[in-house]
Amino acid sequence: xxxxxxxxxxxVLMTLFVATTAIVFFIIGALGPTSTAVTSHEMAMCVLPDPxxxxxxxxxxxxxxDNCNAFGSGDVSRSKQHLQAYPMKNIMFYTQIPxxxxxxxxxxxxxxxxxxxxMQFSSGEYAEKVTKFNANKLRFEIAMGYRxxxxxxxHHLTQGNVSRTLSCRPNTWGIYSCDHFPLFELGSCxxxxxxxxxxxxxxPLGDIVDDFRGxxxxxxxxxxxxxxxxxxxxxxxxxxxxxxxxxxxxxxxLMNRLSSxxxxxxxxxxxxxxxxxxxxxxxxxxxxxxxxxxxxxLLVLNDFRQGVLVASLFSFxxxxxxxxxxxxxxxxxxxxxxxxYWKEMGVVxxxxxxxxxxxxxxxxxxxxxxxxSLWGSAGSRTIAWLFIGIASVSSLLYAFILFTMIIGxxxxxxxxxxxxxxxxxxxxxxxxxxxxxxxxxxxxxxFVAAMSVGFLFLPAxxxxxxxxxxGYFSYYTGLQTGNYGVWNAYVLLMIYMYAPxxxxxxxxxxxPDFEMTSKFIAKQSQE
Numbered sequence: 001x002x003x004x005x006x007x008x009x010x011x012v013l014m015t016l017f018v019a020t021t022a023i024v025f026f027i028i029g030a031l032g033p034t035s036t037a038v039t040s041h042e043m044a045m046c047v048l049p050d051p052x053x054x055x056x057x058x059x060x061x062x063x064x065x066d067n068c069n070a071f072g073s074g075d076v077s078r079s080k081q082h083l084q085a086y087p088m089k090n091i092m093f094y095t096q097i098p099x100x101x102x103x104x105x106x107x108x109x110x111x112x113x114x115x116x117x118x119m120q121f122s123s124g125e126y127a128e129k130v131t132k133f134n135a136n137k138l139r140f141e142i143a144m145g146y147r148x149x150x151x152x153x154x155h156h157l158t159q160g161n162v163s164r165t166l167s168c169r170p171n172t173w174g175i176y177s178c179d180h181f182p183l184f185e186l187g188s189c190x191x192x193x194x195x196x197x198x199x200x201x202x203x204p205l206g207d208i209v210d211d212f213r214g215x216x217x218x219x220x221x222x223x224x225x226x227x228x229x230x231x232x233x234x235x236x237x238x239x240x241x242x243x244x245x246x247x248x249x250x251x252x253x254l255m256n257r258l259s260s261x262x263x264x265x266x267x268x269x270x271x272x273x274x275x276x277x278x279x280x281x282x283x284x285x286x287x288x289x290x291x292x293x294x295x296x297x298l299l300v301l302n303d304f305r306q307g308v309l310v311a312s313l314f315s316f317x318x319x320x321x322x323x324x325x326x327x328x329x330x331x332x333x334x335x336x337x338x339x340x341y342w343k344e345m346g347v348v349x350x351x352x353x354x355x356x357x358x359x360x361x362x363x364x365x366x367x368x369x370x371x372x373s374l375w376g377s378a379g380s381r382t383i384a385w386l387f388i389g390i391a392s393v394s395s396l397l398y399a400f401i402l403f404t405m406i407i408g409x410x411x412x413x414x415x416x417x418x419x420x421x422x423x424x425x426x427x428x429x430x431x432x433x434x435x436x437x438x439x440x441x442x443x444x445x446x447f448v449a450a451m452s453v454g455f456l457f458l459p460a461x462x463x464x465x466x467x468x469x470x471g472y473f474s475y476y477t478g479l480q481t482g483n484y485g486v487w488n489a490y491v492l493l494m495i496y497m498y499a500p501x502x503x504x505x506x507x508x509x510x511x512p513d514f515e516m517t518s519k520f521i522a523k524q525s526q527e
Contacts, residue, residue, distance in 0.1 A: 017489060062154040112227060118178065136166040246488075447486075
């Protein structure tokens, strides 16, 4: 009885460990630095004789506030009234990130640089006709430069020909404001200053309607820039650097214990090892590389690492619950093979594959061409929604399957529990605790799975970035760090519980795996 009470106390400590980890990590994220910061930059204008050639050839000097006078008409670069007589193809829109007046610099701690472009039109008639004639395709040419000092020459970074789809609506002041659309995304913020040059050869309907020629319908062009904050990057890397060696040591300890066993590894143990390796790889603070080298592939790598971890978690939960939901009469014929769960694993694979395809088609291509976006046109937007839709439906189907499997496991547990009345008191107490422990892990799995699925379905899109930094409490940042802490606590706890325990000279696995049921059947047959 004392042993059962001691084991029950251990379960209470485990519960407090996971709960405390979730709360502490949530508070650290929620009260700490917000994850992203947003700044807006209104683009100035400069009249040039050859703006398109400057972008297409890439070798010509990029235009900023200082050299607009040298290559064009800088005296009218900020006056829209003086520019009405010029065709759009001779007007260069430019802006510097960060603003030259701010005297700030970009930092490698920012990790990434994401921008959206916003266009405003003062003519309601223009927006109505654009919608009426379905002339919402906007084409422009863009070039980017960089430098690491405040006044040196700009170095050419990249250029491209881009098309986007306009979606505009009037606001309360009568100005037609268009939805922001993606402009470019850099996977690392390696330089201190960036320059953006854009030329619109023409606006929609500008070539066929006289009233809409040139700048007539245009009210303003604004770039919205998003980057990760220095404070959050330091916090995130500190957490990962602290957890990485802990999980690595525990994983090595687990694999050493498992390799010392004489019996072959159970399916649950194999999936636990895979989950531990995935978490260790995800914990590795490889983001530190961006402080020393230009690594535009880091965003893709981080998303891929997180996807592998989530897939291993989802697979482990399927195997963990599946190995416990069998009825007593099914124990003898069960082989414990991954093929027994091919349907469930198929759903997990389908979700991961489509998320990966979307990730590769979006951020993977952006590594080579930062201006690419699946959301830039109606056709590619449909494909993007198709990928996300299939992956999301598969994820919801997985959640339903896991829920039904948990109900089946609980019912199977109740059936096995009924036979305890025929046992002696010591055996009854022993198996009573095994049932309590399994219920604990069942509830813990439900909690972690719900947090994981909920976090993955949060609207972690551009809109969420706009909402950061408006207060002193960030729910999204708290959920990001809280969910990360729970993943680590859960894996560490499972490693500790599933590792074979040394009893004398022999390693015995008393973990809450399917062997508990086999022992139960063997014990019952002896009664």
